[in-house]
Amino acid sequence: MLTLLGERLKKLRNERKITQEELGKKVNVTKVSISGYENGNRNPDTETLQKLADFFEVSTDYLLGRTDDKPNEKKEVKQLSIAFRDGGQELTPDEEEFLEQQLQQFRELKKRFMENEQKDGK
Numbered sequence: 001m002l003t004l005l006g007e008r009l010k011k012l013r014n015e016r017k018i019t020q021e022e023l024g025k026k027v028n029v030t031k032v033s034i035s036g037y038e039n040g041n042r043n044p045d046t047e048t049l050q051k052l053a054d055f056f057e058v059s060t061d062y063l064l065g066r067t068d069d070k071p072n073e074k075k076e077v078k079q080l081s082i083a084f085r086d087g088g089q090e091l092t093p094d095e096e097e098f099l100e101q102q103l104q105q106f107r108e109l110k111k112r113f114m115e116n117e118q119k120d121g122k
Contacts, residue, residue: 003040004065010038012056016111022118027051 013023013034020034027048036042044052053060061067091099 005043005063006038006040008063008065009034009052012058013038016056023052023055026055 013020018026019031020038021031024031024034028051029044029048033042033044033048037044049060049063053063056063059067059069062069
């Protein structure tokens with residue numbers, strides 16, 4: 001019996017292109033536990049739920065289906081736009097697009113860095 005938690009967890013995991021085993025290692029549970037969460041056969045405890053939300057950079061409310069608001073890069077760029085005001089003016093659309101591209105590149109580098117650290121056994 002699939003649950004909203006299970007569906008969202010599986011979708012987020014697939015978007016990150018990681019296995020159940022890799023996710024389990026990140027949040028300190030077994031592959032069997034991740035499979036159980038995704039299939040709706042078990043529920044994570046509060047601590048694990050928070051670790052999952054932190055790992056995927058979403059709220060626990062999003063994972064549990066209490067909200068459909070999922071943080072995305074557009075919101076982050078808007079927040080950065082406000083933070084980087086120049087002389088009281090917000091960033092131009094071109095500057096926001098550039099920032100969004102930089103943010104995406106940063107995330108890709110971070111992901112590769114994490115993968116390399118994992119390979120090196122750190």
